[in-house]
Amino acid sequence: MTERTDRTVLLRGGNVYSPADPFATAMLVEGAHIAWVGSDGAAEAYAATADEVVDLNGALVTPAFVDAHAHATSAGLALTGLDLTGCPSLADALDRIAGAARTADGVLIGHGWDETGWPEGRPPTLAELDTAAGGAAAYLSRTDVHSALATTALRTLADGLAAQPGFDPDGPLSQDAHHAVRRAALAHLTAAQRRAAQQATLARAAELGIGALHECAGPAISSEEDLTELLALAAEGTGPEVFGYWGELGAVDTALRLGAVGAGGDLFADGALGSHTACLHAPYEDAGHTGAAYLTAAQIADHVAACTEAGLQAGFHAIGDAAVDAVVEGVRAAADRVGLPAVRALRHRVEHAEALDEESIAAFAELGLTASVQPAFDAAWGGPDGMYVQRLGAKRAAALNPYAALLRAGVPLAFGSDAPVTPLDPWGTVRAAAFHRTPEHRISVRAAFTAHTRGGWRALGRDADGVLVPGAVASYAVWAVEELVVQAPDSRVAGWSTDPRSGTPGLPDLTPGNPLPACLRTVVRGRTVHLA
Structure with a gap:
């Protein structure tokens, strides 16, 4: 969605999580920055001139989240492709692989298997994997993404694989052998497939109230092309901001050339x-x-x-x-x-x-x-x-x-x-x-x-951001919540307070079993990137 960058938006009738005023119920945004936070009564002075007035109906407004370590393309492929997370058994995982292979176009990419919870207590053999994949090239990363299953058809695409540390002729590949088959799999992604995966991740992040991502890229985990395309996509301004890190030893010049904020x-x-x-x-x-x-x-x-x-x-x-x-x-x-x-x-x-x-x-x-x-x-x-x-x-x-x-x-x-x-x-x-x-x-x-x-x-070295105070960047999220509470100072001692005299902004009660807040709106630098 496209919005003017100079719009004035007044939010009122909710709870604003702000150290400037722990009792704030309203917030004024001018362009990309927060102009004011305060009470509903004082907000009336701004209502007539605002381009948009948002009645929060008791919703909570907080700074948008920052995910400080993510891999956008791989996450998007998991969102849109074969998801092996939560497979209850090896047999179930092989069934899912077989089903996905029947409709796969090109290399089959999947993620999330974890043998530690399977009754068989082991990953599939290469023969079992090849049979399930029907002879297709397949790359299936383990839940920690530090080892992967690779079919024979994919292994043949990685030069010198058998000589790499972490090679296993019959089981999952780790270390350099894993990096080699991952590069081979990702090299067969088209530009359209990569963009679709990145868009899926950014859209999902926006739906969850995430306003910025730190992309951890590098030659062993993605590619220069992958990072530059992601940064260009984020620069279009339709989703969260992305800050790139390039994880290559000694590659200061490469990180700077790619527009990364760090070599790490x-x-x-x-x-x-x-x-x-x-x-x-x-x-x-x-x-x-x-x-x-x-x-x-x-x-x-x-x-x-x-x-x-x-x-x-x-x-x-x-x-x-x-x-x-x-x-x-x-x-x-x-x-x-x-x-x-x-x-x-x-x-x-x-x-x-x-x-x-x-x-x-x-x-x-x-x-x-x-x-x-x-x-x-x-x-x-x-x-x-x-x-x-x-x-x-x-x-x-x-x-x-x-x-x-x-x-x-x-x-x-x-x-x-x-x-x-x-x-x-x-x-x-x-x-x-x-x-x-x-x-x-x-x-x-x-x-x-x-x-x-x-x-x-x-x-990132940006100490003024991530807080709702006048002058700060207007990257925030609006949440449907049932009740706001203040946790006891020692979290190891059970205790929550709804006493407004605490002078501390409240947050949702996250006690396990309680529903998590639902995101109603995500705004990045004054632009709405998600609206429920």
């Missing part, structure tokens, strides 16, 4: 726990090894120093404790080389950062690192019977994703989905952080909401 994102220091490729100090409980290390501390130091000298943010994917420690060691070495203030000023990022201890958390605070994390990981794989316990045992699993400790140490958090690893689901993400499966890691709903709104902007 999914610059892999290791892999993922589910695929046994996250790099650990001690072996996996269910495998006789410690995972895969893709970068040394020296390589990390060189990259961070080069980025810092260029004034460009760096970032690394690091999940296992050994990978996190390598990143910390490398960033500290870069700080010794170019100066700690210069390193801290750029707020270099660590994506996922799941296995942290007190020492690494303190190092994040010291070095000014931003933790770009995904609470839905804990919701999906945490708990006493989850994949984390299968891979690491109960003690190590219970230490993962320590959000409360990060906040206590002053480490900034930015929340994302890593879509398609977990779906775009901002309120679900806030709930997952507030009701972490390990109680001592829980944070308040307010803190989680901040991490998923203002935290994404702060991760």
Whole structure:
């Protein structure tokens, strides 16, 4: 939908989540910026001259969400293609693959299988996969996107596959072998298919009140063409904003040429726990090894120093404790080389950062690192019977994703989905952080909401955005809610308050079992990109 960029819009009769006025019920937007927040009574002065008056009927207005880690094309392919998420068994997964293969045009692409919950306890063999796919070329990423099933027909399209680390002649491919078959599959997408997938992701994000995405691109996960086309699509202004990261070691010039805001994102220091490729100090409980290390501390130091000298943010994917420690060691070495203030000023990022201890958390605070994390990981794989316990045992699993400790140490958090690893689901993400499966890691709903709104902007170095105050960018969402509550200061203690004397803006009650808010409208820089 096309709108004038100089329109004046008055919203009234609701609840405006604003630190400028915790009791605000109205908001005035002029063009791309917020001009005023206040009461309905005071809003009458603006009603006659506004181009549009929106009667909220009690709805909640908040800053739009920011998804700080996403993969738009892959997420869109999962939305529009073969979705294996939630398959109850190997047999069911093979049935879905067979059904999709019958109508597939070109390479069959799917996502989301997870053998850890299947009664068979294993992924399909290559023969089973080839039979289900009917001989077609198929790429089917595991739920963590760090390994994949690839049919024989697709394997033949990847040169030198058998010599790549992570190659398995009969099972899922990981590490470099996985990257090779993913490149082969994505290379067969047409421009129209890629654009349709990206449009699907941006449309879905807008429907969920997401006003901005951080796209984590790179040569191992997408392509230069993919990133430039996504940024061009976002620049059309019909959906959320997109900020690109290019995850290639030493590629400062490439990141700048592509219009990326950072040389990082999914610059892999290791892999993922589910695929046994996250790099650990001690072996996996269910495998006789410690995972895969893709970068040394020296390589990390060189990259961070080069980025810092260029004034460009760096970032690394690091999940296992050994990978996190390598990143910390490398960033500290870069700080010794170019100066700690210069390193801290750029707020270099660590994506996922799941296995942290007190020492690494303190190092994040010291070095000014931003933790770009995904609470839905804990919701999906945490708990006493989850994949984390299968891979690491109960003690190590219970230490993962320590959000409360990060906040206590002053480490900034930015929340994302890593879509398609977990779906775009901002309120679900806030709930997952507030009701972490390990109680001592829980944070308040307010803190989680901040991490998923203002935290994404702060991760970009834009501290003034992500908040509804006069002068701020008008990127906001309108929500149908039943009741607004204020969580108790200690989220580990049950307690909610509706007392207006608290002077604190209320948020929806996200207690598990309660319905999540429904998005009525999403506005990005004054432009409506979703209207229910």
